[in-house]
Amino acid sequence: MDNFIDFPKKTKFLMIFDLLKEHSSKNNPLKNKKLREMLKTKYGLSLGRHTLTEDLRYLQDFLEHSNIGFELHNDTQDRVKNGEISEMSIGWYLDRDLSDGEVQLLIDALLFSKFKMSNRNYTALVTNLKNLLGHNALRVKALNSDEHRDIEKRMRPQPLTVEKINEAIAKGLRLSFQFMYYGADKKPKIIMNADSTPRLYKVTPYEIVVTNGRYYLICAHENSEQFHHYRIDYIHNAEIETAAARPITDIIGDGKRFDLTRYMDEHIYMYGGESVTAAFRCDKRENKHIIGHIIDWFGYGDGVRFSDETEDFVTAAVTANEKALSYWALQYGACVEVLKPTSLRLKVRENVEKMWAKYQ
Secondary structure (H helix, E strand, O other): OOOOOOOOHHHHHHHHHHHHHHHOEOOEOEOHHHHHHHHHHHHOOOOOHHHHHHHHHHHHHHHHOOOOOEEEEEEEEEEEEOOEEEEEEEEEEEEEOOOHHHHHHHHHHHHHOOOOOOHHHHHHHHHHHHHOOHHHHHHOOOOOHHHHHHHHOOOOOOOOOHHHHHHHHHHOEEEEEEEEEEOOOOOEEEOEOOOOOEOOEEEEEEEEEEEOOEEEEEEEEOOOOOOEEEEHHHEEEEEEEEEEOOOOHHHHOOOOOOOHHHHHHHOOOOOOOOEEEEEEEEEOOOOOOHHHHHHHHHOOOOOEEEEOOOOOEEEEEEEEEHHHHHHHHHHOOOOEEEEEOHHHHHHHHHHHHHHHHHOO
16 A cells, blocks of 8 residues: 555645655755655655756745745755856755744743643644744754643643734724632632622723733723733633723823833833832942843833942932832842832831841
């Protein structure tokens, strides 16, 4: 019995593309002879050397003028024959939009993100990413199912597909959902009203963002004058409403543009509330990398200003959410002193005194 799939010869360009996609790369071009052998073995298709070369050139021209995301290349080298220099084909390969390293970064981000997903979904996404690389995928690492399942045991289930939120945003409609919290039994529970019915949140969704390895929804309630943030993996039973979304200008004001990058720099822990401008005195003796940490947290833009630098100290001024700044200052308390505003300085002092009392 033949060991190939019996496809019509009309599909030969798809067969050629399939083999190149799976087995070729810049470092592993396929020679004409090898490709003809693979076509014969897998599909039972016999092509002559010149016929295949002509087909490859047709495919190369098509991919060049399409938006598929692949380019077909023919590696050549010079050879001397009868005293004349001519080009000799080394082999053909597909060049993808994503490199090995880029796909590895995506897989790592997928695996180590605190965004929760099932083992089945993880495996499917990793497989799809690796399929983009074909032959190169052999060099891209990823956890196997058992290894990922061990990690998954520490992960909470994801009850909502991001697509539903994206659809509401794209269509300019509002979104309703229930919201969860976790009890000491480590099980999710729905937030309830006083009458023991699930509380329903109705919002206008604006953006999905990722910070500190978690996905958040930036949205606004019907009568609120500020943005609210909800962990997406805590959202349950999301439904798209028929009511039109609130214009974002209701929150930021007419004639203003919502700067998402700046907004994220100011909301490092996704707390709600107003932003303030604060100044810190940083002790480089306690942490020689403190300037880098500040930039990591508050961005490279004009949201961070450094001044009065000496060998041991530097002053940093940042604009961010006040509650988040209070939390951040405690995290870096050994090397950072809040100078202003006074309200923030007093809040940090109050929290430090509470901590001191606990450790007496």
